Amino acid sequence: MGKKRAPCCDKSQVRRGPWSDEESERLRAFIEKNGHHNWRSLPKLAGLMRCGKSCRLRWINYLRPGLKRGNFTKEEEDTIIHLHQAHGNKWSKIASHFPGRTDNEIKNVWNTHLKKRLMKSNSLSSSSDATNQSLSSTSSSSSSISSVLKDVIRSSEKPNQEEEFEEILVEQIACGFEVNAPQSLECLFEDSHIPPPTSKPDLLEINGKSDNEFWSRLLVEPGFDDYNEWLNFLDNQTL
DNA sequence: AAGGGTCTCAACCGCCCGTGA
DNA sequence: TTCACGGGCGGTTGAGACCCT
Numbered sequence: 001m002g003k004k005r006a007p008c009c010d011k012s013q014v015r016r017g018p019w020s021d022e023e024s025e026r027l028r029a030f031i032e033k034n035g036h037h038n039w040r041s042l043p044k045l046a047g048l049m050r051c052g053k054s055c056r057l058r059w060i061n062y063l064r065p066g067l068k069r070g071n072f073t074k075e076e077e078d079t080i081i082h083l084h085q086a087h088g089n090k091w092s093k094i095a096s097h098f099p100g101r102t103d104n105e106i107k108n109v110w111n112t113h114l115k116k117r118l119m120k121s122n123s124l125s126s127s128s129d130a131t132n133q134s135l136s137s138t139s140s141s142s143s144s145i146s147s148v149l150k151d152v153i154r155s156s157e158k159p160n161q162e163e164e165f166e167e168i169l170v171e172q173i174a175c176g177f178e179v180n181a182p183q184s185l186e187c188l189f190e191d192s193h194i195p196p197p198t199s200k201p202d203l204l205e206i207n208g209k210s211d212n213e214f215w216s217r218l219l220v221e222p223g224f225d226d227y228n229e230w231l232n233f234l235d236n237q238t239l
Numbered sequence: 240a241a242g243g244g245t246c247t248c249a250a251c252c253g254c255c256c257g258t259g260a
Numbered sequence: 261t262t263c264a265c266g267g268g269c270g271g272t273t274g275a276g277a278c279c280c281t
Contacts (some may be wrong), residue, residue, distance in 0.1 A: 016250080016251075017250075017251095017275090018249070018250075019250085021247090026265085028260070038266080039266070039267070040265085040266065040267090051251090052266085053251085053252090053266095053268095054250075054251075054269095055240080056267075056268085057249085057251080058249090058250085060268095062249080089270065090268075090269090090270090091270065092268075092269060092270085103268095103269075103270085104248080104249075104270095105248085105249095107270075107271085108247070108248050108249085109248095111247095111248095111271095112246070112247060127264085138246095161260095184251085192278085208258085215252065
């Protein structure tokens with residue numbers, strides 16, 4: 001038997017279960033006045049018979065200002081599906097794309113609605129190509145883009161930036177196939193023979209491009225002499 | 240109306256990781 | 261380098277709401 005971690009609090013001395021209005025109000029008032037520098041000591045200081053972790057959870061998931069309550073929109077649900085394709089069950093990462101939404105909320109939505117919707121959609125897709133098109137393309141695009149980027153970046157002179165490139169691109173692609181060109185691709189330009197761009201667009205939209213060939217060409221096309229030529233190439237690809 | 244099944248979601252549990260002594 | 265601690269995270273649970281027969 002290994003040494004066991006000491007429990008974070010004495011379970012017999014703390015209240016558990018649903019929070020009362022009074023407890024919530026006490027927690028809110030305390031944090032608004034004093035902040036939350038130490039969750040473990042917070043309940044004692046705030047006069048709450050609760051575990052510090054319970055306070056933290058209550059604050060983050062329910063009391064924190066700026067929380068968006070209510071049902072998820074269709075757009076939000078679609079984005080969750082895209083992001084889940086890219087990140088898996090990294091709920092906090094997915095939640096960071098939704099200001100006002102919590103990881104717990106997104107996890108619940110996924111487990112109760114979206115997983116079932118996907119399963120249903122996948123089972124239908126075996127008999128209907130049309131209904132499956134968007135999902136399967138999203139799924140394959142994430143993985144294929146990911147693998148293409150890995151190959152491309154591995155061959156670059158900055159292999160240590162592989163994960164950073166991939167993460168940024170896959171993330172942005174997952175959010176509706178938009179690529180923030182300067183942020184994501186600048187580093188590739190640093191390594192290439194192409195002169196640095198003098199002006200850059202804020203956002204480059206590359207809708208629905210999911211094939212390996214496109215992404216390979218996008219990233220390694222050797223024939224460009226300057227940034228504008230590269231942009232023209234992209235324009236032609238997107239239209 | 241009743242009661243059994245299903246769904247939802249707030250809350251808990253325990254592990255992992257970063258940090259500082 | 262090691263260890264203890266706190267925070268954060270993902271998985272799971274269970275009470276209450278809702279639906280169906």
